[in-house]
Amino acid sequence: MTDTAAYLADVRDRLDLPGIVDIHTHFMPDQVMRKVWAYFDSAGPLTGRPWPITYRDDEQVRLKTLRDFGVRAFTSLVYPHKPGMAEWLNSWTADFAARTPGCLHTATLFPEPDAPRYVTEAIDAGARIFKVHIQVGAYSPEDPLLDPVWQILADRDVPALIHCGSGPAPGEFTGPAPVARVLERFPNLRLIIAHMGTPEYSAFLDIADRFPRTYFDTTMVFTRFSEADAPFPTTERDRLVRMGDRILFGSDFPNIPYDYGEAVNALERLDLGDDWVRKVLSTNAVELFDLS
Template sequence: MTNEAGEVRRFWERLGLPGLVDVHTHFMPDRVLRKVWDYFDGLGPLTGGVAWPITYREEEDRRIARLREFGVRAFTAMLYPHKPGMARWLNGWAVDFARRTPDCLHTSTLFPEPGVETYVQEAVDAGARVFKAHVQVGAYDPTDQLLDPAWGLLADAGVPVVIHCGSGPAPGKHTGPEPIARVLARHPRLRLVIAHLGMPEYEDFIDLAERYQEVRLDTTMAFTDFSERFAPLPRRALPRLADLGERVLLGSDFPNIPYPYVHQLDALDRLGLGDDWLRAVCHDNGARLFGLH
């Protein structure tokens, strides 16, 4: 076990937890992941000149082993298309990955295109437990009429959707809270998990979580030294996050993070919101959402 794995384990052992549930980790076909890494390698100009080195630029087997060493009981394979015709192929890969990686929550994705409702239903029938939507990378409007039947299907099925819809690290044409508010107005039971706490429009997305009972937030990269340099979360929002404690979920963005995994945990700890909040965020909320025993 690495020294870092020991640090991560001491964190959750101190809280009396059986491990961690991380709802925002990335696994995808190797050639797709390497293109993602290339994107982050060139992201410095979009983050105020702050470089974004990939801490866990390793082979798939090693990345899975690391999460297990950290004591992550359940994690995801956040994968996403950037063009039509790609989502169904990614979902096929994800079926195989979930089959050979039982501690990964079977993850699927979608894109606004003809046939999206059909392949989303196929993914749900195949056992998908969470979906990933990436408004920024996909450069699509989440209110696109092509997506409307899929959102309705996922709302009815109760399958959570982790959605990157905030304007960080770089804004897109359709990022921000307004399009998501319109989706939720049509599908108020849709279990959206707002990635990165909606960075940098944190308070607008907290508004939505307060308005819609099925909306959740994930902590991915929030409060870390890296993110605080270019997208700090206003400390006046912390009491509201404390009140939403049952609907805030641990996310990390592993392996695509520019610091060690344990730093995300330390960043949450130093908020001073208490051990009960940490236990809920780092394990119990995710375990309840996904029915983990």
């Protein structure tokens, strides 16, 4: 896209949006972000294919890029891959949110004995959303150490954005079945299914039919990049419309192998109407996170 900022300004103007809310963006400690980029550069097994990083810039440049794109609110998604890491990441994200206008205070967790304590402390400090990465963390959402954490998040009504689908490559604990069993035990838990559950779209939509506090983010879904390997089923278009109040925009910025505008244009190409796109790009997240 030759002029992404101009295209996105036109979208905001046409839809009468004060800004885009992107609930799936990554800001991390510099040394962690560089390790993530190195993993993508190596086309590691969790990516499954070459994955050039489009927005490989310093932190302040990335922040300016998002703001130039008209993003009014965003997250700093982090995720641990071992015990003892989550609390340290939460300290960093708390500081980042405090010094970064527009950032939704983000936290994370890992199945470990201290998790209930530091999850509670993060919420008390203002955390608005938790990132849970089943694939990278290589743990089951049904791990007994997470039971008190799920209960805390349900009781405090704080959403968890969970990467639990088996894309881009399956993990030992990915897939819809473990998530469904967690929600059967904690039906008040507010989960946001990252990447719309790629590639198990239909099964995760079935879960959302059963549990009305289940949401989705659009991260990478519908883009030409994702459609090549994991196309969203055309048979589910009606459910996209029906779930329109529970679908939130996500981009995976900066770790995307294409232009940011493609993530928005992919939504427009679905031809589900301006109201649907408006809700996904802003209204639904504004309501969920009380950003008005």
